[in-house]
Amino acid sequence: MNRRSDCPVSCILEVVGDTWTLLLMRDILFLDKHRYDEFLNSPEGISSNVLTNRLHQMEKSGLIEKVPYSNHRYRFSYTATEKGQDLKPVLKAMSTWGFKHCENAKTPEEILGRGKNV
Amino acid sequence: MNRRSDCPVSCILEVVGDTWTLLLMRDILFLDKHRYDEFLNSPEGISSNVLTNRLHQMEKSGLIEKVPYSNHRYRFSYTATEKGQDLKPVLKAMSTWGFKHCENAKTPEEILGRGKNV
Numbered sequence: 001m002n003r004r005s006d007c008p009v010s011c012i013l014e015v016v017g018d019t020w021t022l023l024l025m026r027d028i029l030f031l032d033k034h035r036y037d038e039f040l041n042s043p044e045g046i047s048s049n050v051l052t053n054r055l056h057q058m059e060k061s062g063l064i065e066k067v068p069y070s071n072h073r074y075r076f077s078y079t080a081t082e083k084g085q086d087l088k089p090v091l092k093a094m095s096t097w098g099f100k101h102c103e104n105a106k107t108p109e110e111i112l113g114r115g116k117n118v
Numbered sequence: 119m120n121r122r123s124d125c126p127v128s129c130i131l132e133v134v135g136d137t138w139t140l141l142l143m144r145d146i147l148f149l150d151k152h153r154y155d156e157f158l159n160s161p162e163g164i165s166s167n168v169l170t171n172r173l174h175q176m177e178k179s180g181l182i183e184k185v186p187y188s189n190h191r192y193r194f195s196y197t198a199t200e201k202g203q204d205l206k207p208v209l210k211a212m213s214t215w216g217f218k219h220c221e222n223a224k225t226p227e228e229i230l231g232r233g234k235n236v
Binding site: 096 | 122124125126127128129131132133137140141144201204205209210211212213218219220222223229
């Protein structure tokens with residue numbers, strides 16, 4: 001992998017610098033979402049082709065792993081690896097900033113009437 | 119501003135979701151860089167047109183402010199506002215992740231032989 005630099009901030013941004021990647025990690029780590037259709041229904045409205053691409057990239061980067069569910073050969077449940085779990089403090093720090101500086105930022109409960117607080 | 123959702127994580131990503139924005143905030147907050155040519159010389163190799171665009175966006179978003187320096191009417195020093203300063207915990211959490219999961223991640227001192235640790 002051709003890195004821009006060896007700075008750890010630059011390194012993490014090359015893995016999760018994409019907005020959708022961090023929103024999907026939020027879904028998995030804090031909102032208990034693990035299936036393709038659950039991600040597709042998140043309020044940000046990711047498109048199916050972007051979602052497919054990002055899940056593939058995230059698996060390749062070692063942030064998530066997929067296992068088949070319910071005896072469906074082509075349906076998968078996506079869960080965070082240790083590398084993915086370690087993004088929790090990053091997302092928590094982002095959430096703290098968002099609540100302070102983004103007007104009317106809402107908890108998942110307020111947005112959807114369900115889910116866990118980030 | 120048309121938001122994708124009111125989730126605080128989504129909100130911060132709409133402000134700083136761009137890789138270069140976070141690298142420039144790193145330069146300002148941790149590496150004591152404040153001038154155009156200093157940003158241009160960072161190891162990630164930002165191009166001048168992207169740099170100009172991002173500095174403008176960051177000022178517009180209220181993350182940084184610019185003041186003329188050394189009696190040069192068109193030369194500016196860029197500093198973080200309170201909103202920008204509040205990104206420190208985000209960048210620190212990113213740095214912690216990077217040191218753990220990115221092989222051979224290096225401190226600024228190791229990369230450049232100068233600067234402060236993030």
